[in-house]
Amino acid sequence: MHLKVLLIMNIVMKKQLEDIKAIREMMEKSSKFQAINGLSLIIAGLIAVAGAVFAYFYLLRNPSLTHFNRTQETLILLACALLVLGLAVGTITLFSWLKAKKNKQNLFSKVTLRAAYNLMIPLVVGGIFSLVLIYHGLIGYVASTTLIFYGLALINASKFTFGEIHVLGICEIIIGLLAAIYLYHGLYWWTVGFGVCHIIFGVIMYFKYDV
Amino acid sequence: MSIITNLNKLFDSRIRLGIMSILSVNDSVDFSTMKELLELTDGNLASHLKALESANYIQTTKQFIGRKPNTKYQISALGKRDFKEHLDALEKLIR
Numbered sequence: 001m002h003l004k005v006l007l008i009m010n011i012v013m014k015k016q017l018e019d020i021k022a023i024r025e026m027m028e029k030s031s032k033f034q035a036i037n038g039l040s041l042i043i044a045g046l047i048a049v050a051g052a053v054f055a056y057f058y059l060l061r062n063p064s065l066t067h068f069n070r071t072q073e074t075l076i077l078l079a080c081a082l083l084v085l086g087l088a089v090g091t092i093t094l095f096s097w098l099k100a101k102k103n104k105q106n107l108f109s110k111v112t113l114r115a116a117y118n119l120m121i122p123l124v125v126g127g128i129f130s131l132v133l134i135y136h137g138l139i140g141y142v143a144s145t146t147l148i149f150y151g152l153a154l155i156n157a158s159k160f161t162f163g164e165i166h167v168l169g170i171c172e173i174i175i176g177l178l179a180a181i182y183l184y185h186g187l188y189w190w191t192v193g194f195g196v197c198h199i200i201f202g203v204i205m206y207f208k209y210d211v
Numbered sequence: 212m213s214i215i216t217n218l219n220k221l222f223d224s225r226i227r228l229g230i231m232s233i234l235s236v237n238d239s240v241d242f243s244t245m246k247e248l249l250e251l252t253d254g255n256l257a258s259h260l261k262a263l264e265s266a267n268y269i270q271t272t273k274q275f276i277g278r279k280p281n282t283k284y285q286i287s288a289l290g291k292r293d294f295k296e297h298l299d300a301l302e303k304l305i306r
Contacts, residue, residue, distance in 0.1 A: 012304075013304065013305055016301050016304050016305050017305055019225065019228055019301060020298075020301055020302075020305070022225055022228060022229060022232075023228055023229075023232040023298070024232075026228075026229045026232035026233050026248065026249075027232045027233070027235070027236045029248055030232070030233040030236060030237055030240065030244075030248050031236040031237055104250075105247075106247060109244065110237075110244065
């Protein structure tokens with residue numbers, strides 16, 4: 001008799017546990033953007049490192065290998081940065097699309113739009129502000145500005161996705177502030193923030209969510 | 212066992228639990244999104260929604276997007292309260 005009660009209790013408990021698991025899953029699935037793939041963050045980080053290495057060895061190394069003047073160098077740097085940004089965003093979008101497809105989820109759901117909207121506000125403001133800095137010739141501040149605004153954008157969007165993105169945002173802001181203090185090493189901080197951080201968080205998220 | 216009685220009979224089905232979970236973390240969700248999330252057929256989802264609606268746990272708003280009818284669902288204050296009670300009861304039970 002006693003054993004029977006225990007057995008029934010066990011079955012009841014099992015159902016409740018499964019209920020709670022289902023509730024949790026539905027809450028997350030319906031309110032969070034889960035399609036970020038750790039692997040795409042790693043690739044984006046590697047692209048950023050490659051861009052920085054190119055910029056360092058091709059343009060900024062003293063003595064420089066090229067005979068461009070300062071304005072031309074700035075334009076090439078800007079083009080390089082935009083190319084890195086485009087490739088990184090493209091990679092992350094492509095991998096997200098593949099992951100959403102694999103999980104039979106709609107990539108362009110309300111949650112995605114909400115996350116993207118919240119990401120874009122600080123990002124667009126930061127981008128415009130960086131262009132203004134370049135316009136005024138204050139190139140030294142661009143690295144810290146992009147890092148800080150990128151961090152704020154991640155924190156703003158992190159409510160709609162994995163918690164790791166929030167921590168990544170905080171890291172980017174700290175590195176951005178450091179880049180503002182050590183003003184003449186902008187490229188190093190930029191490499192750490194956009195390259196190394198993405199690789200580290202990409203590895204963490206890959207093993208936590210994708211394996 | 213008094214804690215058992217706190218478990219709401221209406222939430223016995225996994226599908227209804229799913230609906231309430233989705234609505235408790237989103238302002239409003241339309242029918243097709245819900246269908247996609249829960250991986251259900253129209254009829255199955257509709258009957259569970261109707262049951263929850265007649266218990267006044269959810270509210271519906273019907274509107275037209277172009278010519279297509281679009282139904283949005285929201286959780287009611289009563290639904291929120293009773294769902295929370297159900298969750299608390301579940302929590303107590305497994306502790």
